[in-house]
Amino acid sequence: MRKSSLLVVTIAVTGALTLSACGSRGAKTGSDNAGGTTKVVIGVDAPISGKLSALGLGIKNSADLATKKANKDNLVPGVTFSIEAKDDQANPTSGKQNATALVDMKDVVGVVGPLNSSVSQTMQKVFNDAKLTQVSPANTSPELSLGPDWGSSKFTRPYASYFRTATTDVVQGKYAAQYLFNEAKKTKVYVIDDKKTYGAGLAAIFQEEFKKLGGTVAGSDHINPDDKDFSAVATKVASSGADSVYYGGEYPEAGPLTDQIKKAGAKVPVMGGDGIYDPEFIKLSNNNSDGDLATSVGAPVEELSSAKTFVADYTAAGYKDAYSAYGGYSYDAAWSIIEAVKAAVEHNGGKVPSDLRTKVLAEMAKVNFSGVTGQVSFDQYGDTTNKQLTVYSVKGGEWKAVKSGTYNG
Amino acid sequence: MSAEPPPGEPKGFLGPVEPGEGTWTPLRLYVDEPPRLLSRRLKAVLVLLLLALALFLTARHAMERTAAAANSPPPELPFPSQSTRFQYGGRLPVGQESFALSLTVHNAGPGPVDVLGVSQGYRGLSVVVGGWLPQTVPPGQTVSLRVGLKVTDCSAAPADAGLPFLDVTLRNTRALETTSQILGDSYARDLSAALHATCDTPDNRTPTTSPSSSDKPVR
Numbered sequence: 001m002r003k004s005s006l007l008v009v010t011i012a013v014t015g016a017l018t019l020s021a022c023g024s025r026g027a028k029t030g031s032d033n034a035g036g037t038t039k040v041v042i043g044v045d046a047p048i049s050g051k052l053s054a055l056g057l058g059i060k061n062s063a064d065l066a067t068k069k070a071n072k073d074n075l076v077p078g079v080t081f082s083i084e085a086k087d088d089q090a091n092p093t094s095g096k097q098n099a100t101a102l103v104d105m106k107d108v109v110g111v112v113g114p115l116n117s118s119v120s121q122t123m124q125k126v127f128n129d130a131k132l133t134q135v136s137p138a139n140t141s142p143e144l145s146l147g148p149d150w151g152s153s154k155f156t157r158p159y160a161s162y163f164r165t166a167t168t169d170v171v172q173g174k175y176a177a178q179y180l181f182n183e184a185k186k187t188k189v190y191v192i193d194d195k196k197t198y199g200a201g202l203a204a205i206f207q208e209e210f211k212k213l214g215g216t217v218a219g220s221d222h223i224n225p226d227d228k229d230f231s232a233v234a235t236k237v238a239s240s241g242a243d244s245v246y247y248g249g250e251y252p253e254a255g256p257l258t259d260q261i262k263k264a265g266a267k268v269p270v271m272g273g274d275g276i277y278d279p280e281f282i283k284l285s286n287n288n289s290d291g292d293l294a295t296s297v298g299a300p301v302e303e304l305s306s307a308k309t310f311v312a313d314y315t316a317a318g319y320k321d322a323y324s325a326y327g328g329y330s331y332d333a334a335w336s337i338i339e340a341v342k343a344a345v346e347h348n349g350g351k352v353p354s355d356l357r358t359k360v361l362a363e364m365a366k367v368n369f370s371g372v373t374g375q376v377s378f379d380q381y382g383d384t385t386n387k388q389l390t391v392y393s394v395k396g397g398e399w400k401a402v403k404s405g406t407y408n409g
Numbered sequence: 410m411s412a413e414p415p416p417g418e419p420k421g422f423l424g425p426v427e428p429g430e431g432t433w434t435p436l437r438l439y440v441d442e443p444p445r446l447l448s449r450r451l452k453a454v455l456v457l458l459l460l461a462l463a464l465f466l467t468a469r470h471a472m473e474r475t476a477a478a479a480n481s482p483p484p485e486l487p488f489p490s491q492s493t494r495f496q497y498g499g500r501l502p503v504g505q506e507s508f509a510l511s512l513t514v515h516n517a518g519p520g521p522v523d524v525l526g527v528s529q530g531y532r533g534l535s536v537v538v539g540g541w542l543p544q545t546v547p548p549g550q551t552v553s554l555r556v557g558l559k560v561t562d563c564s565a566a567p568a569d570a571g572l573p574f575l576d577v578t579l580r581n582t583r584a585l586e587t588t589s590q591i592l593g594d595s596y597a598r599d600l601s602a603a604l605h606a607t608c609d610t611p612d613n614r615t616p617t618t619s620p621s622s623s624d625k626p627v628r
Contacts, residue, residue, distance in 0.1 A: 182530035409593020
């Protein structure tokens with residue numbers, strides 16, 4: 001009889017305590033078992049110093065935030081994630097050295113980066129030979145995923161280890177041409193590029209589409225990325241009678257270029273790709289860029305409910321530098337590797353496989369999750385299936401979204 | 410259990426027998442019925458009290474949840490462009506137009522989305538949507554629109570459609586926005602074929618300043 005009394009009391013008290021605990025569920029942090037036993041490293045390669053560091057630091061910090069979130073949520077029980085960041089300074093040679101170093105680090109199971117397509121060209125083979133997954137949040141050159149003959153619609157994936165969360169210049173360059181010709185009503189464009197893989201490729205795609213639409217190219221030129229004085233090109237633009245300029249390149253040169261073009265007397269908009277979409281462009285133009293245009297990957301952050309948490313978490317984490325144009329894409333790139341690790345562990349009976357790199361690469365093609373930038377998954381070429389982009393314009397010293405597009409092909 | 414007196418001794422006595430040698434009182438061991446810490450009544454009261462406490466906590470928990478749900482704002486709808494998916498549904502037989510397509514709209518969001526308008530940016534082309542607009546796409550549903558494209562000026566229209574898109578104006582209770590829906594290679598191929606079929610005669614591609622005869626289209 002005493003036992004049964006105790007049983008009744010125990011059940012009642014346990015029930016009461018359980019109900020009480022349910023009432024305060026929202027206050028629980030959810031990191032009951034954050035201390036994992038296996039260290040898993042995600043490599044990051046980006047220009048952390050140098051002219052493009054504003055973008056590179058955003059990439060690094062956003063990947064770091066993803067690993068912290070995964071650890072906090074104990075997403076993969078028994079695994080603690082961290083990053084190993086390498087600085088390529090936007091230099092292809094440094095990129096290759098970094099790729100080799102990351103391959104040699106046995107804890108590294110995947111790499112986020114790089115920013116520049118030209119840097120990626122030197123890294124792809126190194127990663128592929130080591131079966132180490134690479135996910136770029138920013139590369140837009142089509143040949144990285146579609147092969148050298150993509151222009152004639154002969155798509156061949158050069159490296160099975162290469163993935164990207166950013167859309168390609170095929171969409172970006174053509175969309176820009178249509179916007180400039182059909183909506184901004186510009187018919188005579190002057191095309192300039194920086195001779196680099198990204199810039200020259202993007203400018204070529206833009207130019208071809210602009211001509212197809214019926215526009216004319218008033219002239220074309222190249223600049224040296226190390227130059228500061230673009231007055232010779234600016235004078236040519238002014239005397240060409242062009243009603244617009246398209247620049248394939250990045251903001252460190254695009255900012256001074258647009259300033260000098262306008263000072264040369266050509267009061268025409270300069271348009272570029274995601275490489276110029278940064279507040280630094282406006283600063284470097286001496287605030288002489290109102291009306292200039294840029295396309296960039298993705299939809300505006302304020303339109304994405306999924307991005308709100310990312311922005312709040314990034315702010316709360318106290319990173320000194322902004323997440324910049326590729327922050328959301330870098331977070332999603334890191335998260336795709338984390339998801340692949342999770343799947344590899346789950347498919348191995350809950351234990352970390354000894355050949356985790358190979359298993360992560362095998363899981364990448366099946367990754368599918370709701371990320372900061374929308375639904376994240378990859379097609380047969382390793383390209384993102386989420387192909388959104390936006391036209392921005394400088395208004396009052398700030399980039400403002402003008403129009404967004406979604407590729408549904 | 411009681412002790413029987415030995416034979417020959419008087420049965421019965423007046424007072425209590427003092428214990429002495431040869432006399433004993435059997436020891437009763439309380440094995441079957443131990444001393445009770447809680448009486449039956451006390452136990453019953455305690456159980457009732459605990460059950461009442463459990464009921465109270467359950468009720469409070471439910472009330473708090475209800476109140477929280479009532480006080481929190483309704484869940485924010487996604488922007489209409491982020492909750493809808495468009496697809497090229499293929500060519501449709503043409504009427505007065507140069508080209509007609511089926512445009513499917515799927516609403517993956519939690520609230521209805523209205524399609525207010527469909528347009529396109531190419532010069533020399535106009536759009537006619539079959540049926541009526543706006544059309545509401547309920548949550549989880551797919552609606553097909555018939556979109557006709559008419560070449561109005563071959564000299565201005567593109568020779569080929571490289572990356573054609575349709576601009577779609579959408580509205581839900583959160584926002585009204587116009588976004589480009591780039592419908593992919595099949596749409597580009599089909600539209601290009603239609604443009605060639607309509608405009609590939611030499612007269613159609615060259616702007617005519619003074620039409621020489623009435624049976625030639627003025628471009």
